[in-house]
Amino acid sequence: MEIIEKIKTNKSDDNLTEIQKICLHKLQSSPLPNPKSELWRLSNKSKLSTFLDYSVNEKDVKFDIPYSKNSQSTIRLIIGENCPIKLIEKNYSIQQLSEDELQKYIKEQISFFKQNENWSDLLNLSLSCKNNILGLKINGSKIPPIEIFSHASSNSLNAKTLVIFLEKNCDVELLQVNLGKENSSLSQSTFFCLKENSSVNHGVVSYGENRSNLLNSLNVIQQKNSAYNLGSLHFKFNYARFEISIKQSAGNAKTNIKGMQITKKDEQISTYTKIEFNGPNGFLDQINKSLADDKSHAIFEGSIIVPKIAQKTDASQLSRNLLLSNLAQIDTKPQLEIIADDVKCKHGATISQLNEEELFYMRTRGITLTEASKLQLSSYFQEIISFIPISKDKWDLLDKLLNEN
Amino acid sequence: MVNENLVKDVVKEPYKYGFVTDIETEKIEKGLNEDVIKLISQKKEEPKFLLDFRLKAFKKWQKMKEPDWAALGYKKIDYQNIIYYSAPKQKEKISSLDEVDPKLLETFDKLGIPLTEQKKLTNVAVDAVFDSVSIATTFREELAEHGVIFCSISEAVKNHADLIEKYLGTVVPASDNYFAALNSAVFSDGSFVYIPKGVTCPMDLSSYFRINSGDSGQFERTLIIAEESSSVSYLEGCTAPMFDTNTLHAAVVELIALDDASIKYSTVQNWYAGDEEGIGGIFNFVTKRGKCLGKRSKISWSQVETGSAITWKYPSCLLLGEESVGEFYSVALTNNLQQADTGTKMIHIGPKTKSTIVSKGISAGNSKNSYRGLVKMGTKATGSRNYSQCDSMLIGDQASANTFPYIKSQQPNSEIEHEASTCRISEDQLFYLQSRGIEFEEAVSMMVSGFCRDVFNQLPMEFAAEADKLLALKLEGSVG
Numbered sequence: 001m002e003i004i005e006k007i008k009t010n011k012s013d014d015n016l017t018e019i020q021k022i023c024l025h026k027l028q029s030s031p032l033p034n035p036k037s038e039l040w041r042l043s044n045k046s047k048l049s050t051f052l053d054y055s056v057n058e059k060d061v062k063f064d065i066p067y068s069k070n071s072q073s074t075i076r077l078i079i080g081e082n083c084p085i086k087l088i089e090k091n092y093s094i095q096q097l098s099e100d101e102l103q104k105y106i107k108e109q110i111s112f113f114k115q116n117e118n119w120s121d122l123l124n125l126s127l128s129c130k131n132n133i134l135g136l137k138i139n140g141s142k143i144p145p146i147e148i149f150s151h152a153s154s155n156s157l158n159a160k161t162l163v164i165f166l167e168k169n170c171d172v173e174l175l176q177v178n179l180g181k182e183n184s185s186l187s188q189s190t191f192f193c194l195k196e197n198s199s200v201n202h203g204v205v206s207y208g209e210n211r212s213n214l215l216n217s218l219n220v221i222q223q224k225n226s227a228y229n230l231g232s233l234h235f236k237f238n239y240a241r242f243e244i245s246i247k248q249s250a251g252n253a254k255t256n257i258k259g260m261q262i263t264k265k266d267e268q269i270s271t272y273t274k275i276e277f278n279g280p281n282g283f284l285d286q287i288n289k290s291l292a293d294d295k296s297h298a299i300f301e302g303s304i305i306v307p308k309i310a311q312k313t314d315a316s317q318l319s320r321n322l323l324l325s326n327l328a329q330i331d332t333k334p335q336l337e338i339i340a341d342d343v344k345c346k347h348g349a350t351i352s353q354l355n356e357e358e359l360f361y362m363r364t365r366g367i368t369l370t371e372a373s374k375l376q377l378s379s380y381f382q383e384i385i386s387f388i389p390i391s392k393d394k395w396d397l398l399d400k401l402l403n404e405n
Numbered sequence: 406m407v408n409e410n411l412v413k414d415v416v417k418e419p420y421k422y423g424f425v426t427d428i429e430t431e432k433i434e435k436g437l438n439e440d441v442i443k444l445i446s447q448k449k450e451e452p453k454f455l456l457d458f459r460l461k462a463f464k465k466w467q468k469m470k471e472p473d474w475a476a477l478g479y480k481k482i483d484y485q486n487i488i489y490y491s492a493p494k495q496k497e498k499i500s501s502l503d504e505v506d507p508k509l510l511e512t513f514d515k516l517g518i519p520l521t522e523q524k525k526l527t528n529v530a531v532d533a534v535f536d537s538v539s540i541a542t543t544f545r546e547e548l549a550e551h552g553v554i555f556c557s558i559s560e561a562v563k564n565h566a567d568l569i570e571k572y573l574g575t576v577v578p579a580s581d582n583y584f585a586a587l588n589s590a591v592f593s594d595g596s597f598v599y600i601p602k603g604v605t606c607p608m609d610l611s612s613y614f615r616i617n618s619g620d621s622g623q624f625e626r627t628l629i630i631a632e633e634s635s636s637v638s639y640l641e642g643c644t645a646p647m648f649d650t651n652t653l654h655a656a657v658v659e660l661i662a663l664d665d666a667s668i669k670y671s672t673v674q675n676w677y678a679g680d681e682e683g684i685g686g687i688f689n690f691v692t693k694r695g696k697c698l699g700k701r702s703k704i705s706w707s708q709v710e711t712g713s714a715i716t717w718k719y720p721s722c723l724l725l726g727e728e729s730v731g732e733f734y735s736v737a738l739t740n741n742l743q744q745a746d747t748g749t750k751m752i753h754i755g756p757k758t759k760s761t762i763v764s765k766g767i768s769a770g771n772s773k774n775s776y777r778g779l780v781k782m783g784t785k786a787t788g789s790r791n792y793s794q795c796d797s798m799l800i801g802d803q804a805s806a807n808t809f810p811y812i813k814s815q816q817p818n819s820e821i822e823h824e825a826s827t828c829r830i831s832e833d834q835l836f837y838l839q840s841r842g843i844e845f846e847e848a849v850s851m852m853v854s855g856f857c858r859d860v861f862n863q864l865p866m867e868f869a870a871e872a873d874k875l876l877a878l879k880l881e882g883s884v885g
Contacts, residue, residue, distance in 0.1 A: 308802055323817040326784065336808040338827050341799035346826040351782075351814040 019106055023126035026115070033119040039243075040116065042299050042331055044268045047239035051185045051213040057156030058129045065149060073144040074390070079134045079160040080150075092140025092170075102135040102163060109191060109219065117274070120217040120243055124189035127159035134160075139167040145390045146172065151179040152186035152212065159187040166198040166226075173389040175203040180212025180237060192220040192228075194253075199227035203388035206234045206242070214240040222246065222253040224279075230255075231387035234269050235262040235401065244273040251279020251310055257286040260384040262401065263296030263328070270299035277310035284315040289384060291377075292321070292328035303335040304345060311340045317347040322380065324353060377401075430618060432491045437484055439463065442590055445490050449559050449593075454570050462579035462589030469583045475746035476775045476807055479651075479688065479715050487653055488621035489591045532557060532596045532612045544608065553637075554599040555610050558626055561597035568599060572630055576659035576696045576723070584655040584690040584717070588624045592657065595625035600635040600666070609865055611640040616676070616687065622653040629659070631666035633699065638669040640868055643712070647677050648685050651714060655690045664699030664726065669707070671864050673872055676712035681770075683742030686714025693720035694750075697729035697758075705732035706749065707863045709872040714743060719777065721750035724758035724789075731760040734863040738876060739772035739804070748778035748809075753786035753819065762793035765857050767876075768804035775807040780821055782814040789816065795825040798856055850877040 016024070033040040033048075065076075075094070077085065087094040097105075106125065113121060134148070150160040166172065178188050194200060206214055214237050222228050234240050246255055261269040275284055290298035298321065306313050319332045334347040354376050362372035381401055433444060442463055446456040471482070532555065548555050554565060562569050579589035596612045616623045631637055643654075654676065660668050670693075679686025689712075695704035706720040722731030733749040751760035760780070768774035776795045797806035808825045830852055838848035854861070854873055861869045 311802070321814070323814050325817060326815075328815075328817070330812075330814050332812045333810065334808075334823075334825075335810075336797075336825060336827060337805070338797070338799065338807065339802070339805040341802045341804065341829045343799075343827060343829075346824065347808070348825070349810065349812050349821070349823040351812060351819075351821040353817040 017130060019103065019110070020126050020128075022107070022110060023122045026110075026113070027122050027126055030115050030119070034116050037116045038301070039272055040119075042297075043241065043270065044239060044297070047213070047268055051215065051239055052157070054155060054157040054183070054185045056127060057153055057158050058132065075144055075146045076149070077134065077146065078149045078151075079162060080132045082131050085136070089140075092138070092143040094139075094143070094146070095137050097135030097137055097163060097165065101137075102133065105135075105163060105191070105193070117245070118217075120187065120215045120241065121189050121219070123215065124159050124161055124187045124217065127157070127187060128161040128189075132158070132160050133163070135163040137165045137167065138172055139170055141169070141171050143170070143172045146174045147390060148174065148176050149179065150176070150186065150188050152181050152184035154181045155183050157185040157187070160189075162188070162190045164190070164192050166192070166194045166200055168195045168197055170195070170198045171200075173201045175205065175388070175390040178204070178206035178214060178216060180206070180208025180214055182210045182212065184208075185213040185215075187215045189217045190219065192218070194220065194222045194226040194228055196223045197225045199229075201229045201389040202231070203390060204230065204232040204242075205388060206232075206237070206240065208237040208240070211238045212236070213238055216241065217243040218245070220244075220246040222248045222255065224250050224252045227254040228256070229387070230257045230259070231384060231389065232257075232259040233384060233388060234260070234271070236264075236267075237269055238267055240267075240269040242269075242271045244271070245276075246274070247276045247278060248282045249278050251277055251282045251313070254283045255285075257284075257288070258384045258387040259287070260289040260291075260381065261298055261300075262291045263298045264293045266295045268297045268299070270301070273302040274305070275303070275315070276305045277313045277315070278307065279309060280311045280313070282310055282313045282315070284313075284317070286317045287383070288317075288319050289380065290319075290321045290330055290332070291324065291380070292330050293324040295325070295327040297329045297331075299330075300332045301335075302333075302347075303337060304347070306336075306338045306340050306343055306345060308339045311342045313340065313343045313345065315343070315345045319347075319349040321349075321351040322353060323351055430491050432488050432618070432621060435486055435488050435620070437487070437489055437591065441489055445591060445593065448490065449562070451562055452566055454566075455562060455573075458574060458579065459590050462586050465580045466583065466586035466590055469586055471583050475717055475777070476773065476809075477715055477717065477744045477746050479744070482651075482653060482688065484587075486620075488618070489624070490593055491618045491621035532610075533615070547607070551604050551607055552601040553604060553606055554597065556597055558592075558595045558597045558628060561628075565597070565599065568630065569597070569628070572628060572659070572661055574659075576661060576694050577657050577692050582692060585657050585692040588626060588655045588657045588692070592624045592626040595627045595656070597627070598629040598637060598639065600631045600637045602632040603634045604632075605635065606637040609638045609640055611642070614641070614643040616652055616654065620650065620652075622655065624654075625656045627656070627658040629661070629668055629670070631660075631662045631668050631702075633663045634665040636667040638865060639671070640865060641670070641672045643674050643676050647680075651679075651686055651688050653688050653690070654713075656692070658691070658693040658720075660695035660704055662695065662697050662699060662702035662704050662729075665701050666699060667703040667705070668695065669705045669865075670695070670720075671868055672706075672708040672710075673868055673875065674708065674710045674712050674716075675875060678712045678741070678743050679714040681741050683714065686743075687712065688715045689713035689718065690715075691718040693718065694723065695721070695731070696723045697726050697731060699729070700726045701728045702726050703730040703732070705734075705863070707732075707734040707860065708736070709860070709864070709868075709875065710735065710737040710745060710747060711875055713745070716743075716745040716747050718747045719750055721752065722760060723752050723754065724760065724786075725754045726758075727755050728757045728759075729755060730758070732863075733760075733762045733764070734860040735764045736767070736857045736860045736872070736876070737765070737774055738767045739769070739774045741770040741772060743770075744773045746775045746777055748776045750779040750781075751791055752779075752781050752783070753789040753791070753816075754783045756786060757788045758786055759789065760791045762791070762795070763859050764793075764795040765860055766795070766797040766806055767800065767853060767856070768797070768806050769800035771803045773805045773807070775809060776825075777809045777811075779811040780813070780823070782816045782819040782821065784815045786816045787818045789819040791821045793823040795823075796856070797825075797827040798853070799827065799829050853877070
């Protein structure tokens with residue numbers, strides 16, 4: 001209940017937006033997620049309570065973007081900066097959604113929410129004030145790459161919301177960067193709506209500093225013939241959850257997901273994905289990798305839902321995990337729920353450590369053990385990192401990951 | 406183009422074990438309370454430790470809640486509307502099969518169970534359980550020569566109380582889960598097997614469970630102990646008559662394997678599944694667990710699940726001993742409105758332990774078939790390995806197949822591999838077989854049998870042939 005009191009004490013009822021009121025009302029019936037539900041069962045309760053401990057902060061403190069913009073053509077946006085966006089060029093346009101459009105869309109989404117599955121979204125929307133919600137409508141082609149930043153300030157709980165409409169036939173590369181500060185909590189919810197024939201290469205890179213926390217939720221709706229490619233990377237968080245929900249509203253769409261989470265010390269990072277096919281001929285290729293070291297805990301739970309209508313669905317899901325320490329833990333649970341009969345669905349999961357034979361081979365060739373393990377890890381990371389748009393040539397994530405090892 | 410209706414027609418076959426034996430039975434009043442438990446215990450002339458075990462379990466059960474996490478939907482069970490003890494009336498003590506009521510023998514004859522002398526040639530020792538009691542165990546003398554004890558659990562309580570007291574409830578404690586607690590409180594009969602040190606059991610042992618009465622539940626308990634360097638293969642079969650009401654079956658099976666021992670436990674479960682509208686059928690809630698206590702011990706579960714309206718069953722292995730091995734091979738077939746939530750648990754505790762899981766699910770009609778499994782590597786399970794494979798086959802667009810594998814590792818020096826796939830009967834393969842002059846139904850049956858081959862190969866020979874036939878019969882009429 002505390003969190004609700006906190007939001008309320010920050011503002012009087014009159015200052016709350018309609019959406020905040022709706023979400024608060026919903027949260028009141030279940031102020032905390034049900035720990036018995038599969039989605040929250042493994043979540044570390046004390047870490048979640050630390051997440052909620054920080055005081056709610058609506059104002060943004062200036063922050064340094066961790067790397068400089070190399071190319072002039074990249075479009076950079078910061079959620080909460082609150083400067084009007086209106087870019088209309090020959091081939092494309094990027095405009096802010098009007099207040100009405102935003103309200104209407106978010107309300108519609110809330111009506112589909114399920115208390116446990118969307119608890120993070122409810123929390124986000126009840127915390128997010130007008131300034132911290134960014135709504136964009138993207139149209140056209142040959143759009144320069146877009147980077148969107150969202151960050152938390154130290155010793156506070158920040159909530160940022162992003163809504164993106166991708167109009168018909170639009171094609172874009174978009175990188176979302178979530179930055180955690182020391183002792184901070186960030187709640188980030190993203191709503192993506194891909195109209196017919198649109199396609200997006202979406203990257204989500206989240207990294208924190210000491211004791212930073214993150215609740216990151218991503219809701220995607222794909223209309224016919226759209227293609228959604230997601231590359232994600234989460235690391236350096238005391239506690240992080242990445243919840244992905246993708247709905248192919250009429251089938252005939254393609255989804256590719258490559259995600260990775262890296263945990264060290266006593267961190268806990270989890271990824272939950274739910275992919276629903278609501279029409280025929282859907283396609284999914286998903287791989288999720290985890291690496292757990294020290295005393296950390298990595299969790300992956302992915303469900304694929306294929307109802308009767310989704311004939312000829314082709315879905316595959318793979319969970320690959322590296323467990324590097326005796327005290328670390330990995331939980332993985334890929335699931336299939338299928339009613340349609342003419343489908344091809346498969347999933348796989350592995351948990352192991354670095355391949356000893358490969359290590360041995362490299363060592364016989366004079367490579368030291370540390371270097372050999374680095375080489376192996378880099379090939380393990382590379383598959384995911386190369387799938388994240390924009391970042392690959394400008395910002396060497398791989399280096400960052402390996403040098404911190 | 407495959408004709409959907411044709412395929413559907415292949416899964417339909419009337420349940421041929423649905424007859425009721427008209428025999429006088431001794432039943433107690435419906436309902437469950439401490440007095441009922443005391444009465445059961447008294448009827449079975451049990452020692453005090455067992456009555457205490459039952460009462461303790463009952464107390465725990467009263468505090469527990471029926472689990473609801475399985476992907477199953479069924480109407481609430483009224484536990485007070487069940488008869489907890491039912492036995493065919495017969496002479497007090499049976500010294501030979503000639504004294505068994507001929508009607509009972511006839512029943513088992515109809516089921517094809519070799520109880521009578523002329524059928525003993527098959528070289529399988531059988532313990533036949535009818536409702537709540539064991540009515541006959543064959544080949545006892547031959548087994549006794551090798552020191553093997555094979556009898557009903559009630560007899561074991563009288564004659565080998567020390568073993569029962571030592572091992573009962575050590576693998577599946579009374580508080581393990583709701584249905585195990587219920588079973589511990591009211592279990593009526595079941596089989597007991599003890600294989601002494603160094604003995605390889607000279608023949609396959611088999612139990613046959615038959616529910617005859619419509620309003621009594623069946624709660625059998627099986628305990629198998631394999632001493633050092635011994636080995637045994639145990640088969641279990643089950644049928645029940647057709648009733649419009651649902652009958653509860655909550656069994657517990659405990660296996661214990663000491664150093665270098667091996668136990669192979671095979672089940673062909675063909676309880677009555679209810680009719681096409683889902684009326685009647687057995688609610689099958691079973692807790693089966695084996696403990697690989699000794700070094701290099703091995704427990705292997707193989708099961709063919711074709712019956713029951715509801716199946717809730719997860720035969721598991723606790724791999725404690727160094728280099729111990731757990732195996733699980735399963736075929737689960739659901740049709741009409743059947744629901745099955747079944748799988749296994751492989752808990753790796755000791756070092757260098759290995760486990761293999763092969764699960765094949767076939768869902769037809771409006772049925773629901775879920776695989777739910779857990780593989781866990783504990784902190785001490787260095788050098789352990791697991792391999793799991795779960796395949797589902799869907800027949801018709803109304804059936805559903807789910808896969809829920811839980812995988813947890815706390816040991817970096819161990820490997821877990823899991824794979825699962827879902828498919829349908831391929832039209833190309835059907836077309837190919839048909840173009841070679843093979844009848845449609847036979848082609849489907851061949852493909853289903855091929856799909857299950859990995860599991861059937863693990864079954865004892867007589868069972869494998871039976872399972873193949875059973876599957877073909879069950880599928881008759883539903884593939885199209």
